[in-house]
Amino acid sequence: MKHQYAVIGLGSFGSTIAQELTRLGHDVMGVDIDGERVECYADKLSQTLIADGTNDKVIAELEMTAFDAVVVAIGENLEASILTTLALKSAEVEQVWVKAISEPHHRILSRLGANRIIHPEHEMGIRVAQTIVHPEMLDYISLGNDWLVVEVKVDKRFAGKAASELPLGDDELRLALVKRGTQVWQSPFEDLLLQERDQLVLMGTLNDLLRFSKAQ
Template sequence: MAHFTVIGLGRFGIAASLELIHLGHTVTGVDRNPKIAELYVEDLTQSIICDVTDEHALRELELAASNAVLVAIGEDLESSLLCILALKNLGVKEIWVKASSKAHHTIVSKLGVARIIHPEEEMGVRIAQALNYPMVNNYLSIGHGLYVVDIEVKSALHDQPISTLLSKTQGDVDAILVKRGRETFIRLSDDFLLQEHDTFLLCGTREALEQIAPRLV
């Protein structure tokens, strides 16, 4: 279990906070609006009212003890930047920042934060991928042009060996695991038989995964 601090309890900030709690972590939520902070007193581990642009006020929260601090301040660019600078001065090393514009991203990138997030843009990409490949439940970019995709096996692949699916892309796409009910299979041979409704994880380049997409329908 880890402890996180989320600064800015708008829709994005509270969604991230509640999901972290759902995953078993503790979360301190911080907002300068008393009504918003009080609204989530029962939902978060702590909900604190604080002027996040005031370094002295932030110092009292002992944020350096958090595994990471997420700055989820929305459109207020000045407040976001002042908050980040204060966190850096306080020795917080793992700072994640929600950027609301290219200008915001450009400035924040100069401040040495751990990660800059563009939630609307990233969700737009995910929606486009889902529309383009409806057979893919989820996907994750792992860098260097590689992706992990999560698919549900359809009836056309029932009782078919993995080699049938990957025959023309062997080496470009790797089968990671198959989830079948409560069972998980991780050492997958070429003759492993897929069953309808299996959850199948594949890893490969986008080009290779696109090649086999028609076979997943």
């Protein structure tokens, strides 16, 4: 299903989001106060506009409530980020995602009612560190309270074994999916034999996942 999104701030972070949403088949309006940035992405997004998102009247004129979500991707201008978020929430935009650059910024955005607050540098730093320590881990999502969903690759130690033979231990660690190219298997896995480079999607606590990683 095609959705409509708006991205305010077309710097490195915002333009990446806007272009990826476009690549995924959605309509994206890019907004920035810098005319050169707007012109740069005029042919890459559904619509681009030179506008000041901190202005309540501009937000109203752009009919931001019609979008499925609006991303505030303004970089180092803390005041502009806060005022834009305030303008969007005052206009009753349902989903407002905002880039935060510090913990105080995060607290302010939270009080303004931002639906999702993103710390791209912090989150990417954690992701890189986790991948360095556990190179078999392809990706992960934090569920909070020390629970994670991780994607790991099968190496030669588990290749040829049945999925049911994985050392999952107790029920706290669960195998949700096995992926092989475009094929996906869900539980129960019956006698599915694993192949090297298969991808396992596991859910569990950090300690259980670390234990499984060492077992590999």
